Amino acid sequence: MNCCEFREKYSDFTDGLLAPREGLEANAHLSGCAACRRFDAALRTGLDALRSLPSVGLSHGFGPSLRRRLRGEFAIRLPVMARWSGAVGTLLLVATVGFIGWDLLESRASHRERAAWSTTTDNPVPVAVGDQVPTYSNRRPSPADLRFTTFHPLNSILETEAGRPTAAGDRPRLDVPAVWGGP
Amino acid sequence: MTLAVREGVRGLGHAPSAPFADLEDAQVVQAFLDGRDRAFDELVTRYQTRLLNFIYRTVGDRERAEDLVQEVFIRIYRHLHRFDQTKKFSTWAYTIASNLAKNELRNRSRNPLVLFQTIKRNWDADHRPLQFEDSSSRPDDLFRKRHLRELVEQSVSQLPEHHRVVFVLRELEGKTYEEIAEITGCNLGTVKSRLNRARNNFAAIIAPHLD
Numbered sequence: 186m187n188c189c190e191f192r193e194k195y196s197d198f199t200d201g202l203l204a205p206r207e208g209l210e211a212n213a214h215l216s217g218c219a220a221c222r223r224f225d226a227a228l229r230t231g232l233d234a235l236r237s238l239p240s241v242g243l244s245h246g247f248g249p250s251l252r253r254r255l256r257g258e259f260a261i262r263l264p265v266m267a268r269w270s271g272a273v274g275t276l277l278l279v280a281t282v283g284f285i286g287w288d289l290l291e292s293r294a295s296h297r298e299r300a301a302w303s304t305t306t307d308n309p310v311p312v313a314v315g316d317q318v319p320t321y322s323n324r325r326p327s328p329a330d331l332r333f334t335t336f337h338p339l340n341s342i343l344e345t346e347a348g349r350p351t352a353a354g355d356r357p358r359l360d361v362p363a364v365w366g367g368p
Numbered sequence: 369m370t371l372a373v374r375e376g377v378r379g380l381g382h383a384p385s386a387p388f389a390d391l392e393d394a395q396v397v398q399a400f401l402d403g404r405d406r407a408f409d410e411l412v413t414r415y416q417t418r419l420l421n422f423i424y425r426t427v428g429d430r431e432r433a434e435d436l437v438q439e440v441f442i443r444i445y446r447h448l449h450r451f452d453q454t455k456k457f458s459t460w461a462y463t464i465a466s467n468l469a470k471n472e473l474r475n476r477s478r479n480p481l482v483l484f485q486t487i488k489r490n491w492d493a494d495h496r497p498l499q500f501e502d503s504s505s506r507p508d509d510l511f512r513k514r515h516l517r518e519l520v521e522q523s524v525s526q527l528p529e530h531h532r533v534v535f536v537l538r539e540l541e542g543k544t545y546e547e548i549a550e551i552t553g554c555n556l557g558t559v560k561s562r563l564n565r566a567r568n569n570f571a572a573i574i575a576p577h578l579d
Binding site for chain 1: 438446520563575
């Protein structure tokens with residue numbers, strides 16, 4: 186083993202990782218080579234000196250400073266979590282309120298619709314048809330009650346849009362049931 | 369990470385709780401993830417000085433090293449819930465520290481002149497023949513003894529960055545080759561090669577000042 190080979194394998198030699206035969210060769214070279222012995226001695230002395238250096242200590246402010254930074258780290262995370270959770274909670278609340286409100290409106294509307302078109306009522310109302318005197322009916326007006334009939338008013342003169350008087354007859358009139366509340 | 373974790377912050381800097389002092393790192397990590405806030409204090413206590421010395425020996429600036437150690441713990445705190453607990457916590461912590469130290473050195477080398485000198489020094493260190501030249505100059509013994517500490521520190525700081533990290537991890541932190549490979553992200557052969565180069569360079573720098 187020459188000096189180059191020894192230097193190449195020096196790390197494994199010092200760490201005891203060389204194969205037994207190579208280790209013997211390295212030891213033999215070290216014994217016979219002054220330059221490599223000086224090199225080996227310099228490295229070992231330097232490493233001993235390096236390892237004997239006092240450990241660098243932390244300043245007194247390290248702990249409090251780290252504590253502040255970690256609190257800041259958590260403070261950054263907490264609003265984010267709070268914002269997300271608050272946003273989700275708000276959305277859920279709005280959705281719930283909206284659903285309840287929609288449900289109430291729907292139920293009222295359907296109730297009114299059912300009430301409007303029920304066939305019987307406790308409060309009979311008069312129903313006027315044509316020239317007849319309104320008579321009481323115990324039913325609510327229905328869409329079928331809205332019908333057109335022919336009205337022949339006496340001495341009524343109608344004017345058309347052109348200004349010509351026409352007979353009052355055949356003027357269509359929409360008969361609307363007279364409805365008023367109360368018994 | 370629960371709100372209860374924040375309680376642990378108050379414990380920083382104080383003596384670690386007795387229940388955690390006898391636990392392995394993995395158990396302490398699990399205790400922290402389970403919501404036992406004081407466990408993070410135990411991790412800080414265990415690694416703060418070791419990481420400080422490693423980073424200081426790598427970057428050469430004590431104040432900056434302390435800032436970087438804080439940054440290491442911030443990152444650990446931030447990402448501990450994603451740490452693969454099948455791996456060693458020590459290796460993970462040193463990996464973060466190593467990356468921060470290398471970033472620090474790279475940021476310093478942004479100066480064009482410094483960058484050129486760094487590149488040249490790295491190239492020389494990788495390609496210089498492994499020959500040991502005996503110098504005839506012998507500094508004063510008193511000077512050597514009085515300034516040995518400074519000399520050794522300067523020798524380490526003169527090592528190229530990629531040699532220095534491996535050298536400090538091996539010679540000062542006592543990491544195995546496998547751990548160094550994992551920390552630095554290099555394969556085993558590269559670690560051995562860089563360590564060998566680092567040792568030769570260290571010896572070449574320091575030898576003229578020693579008997």
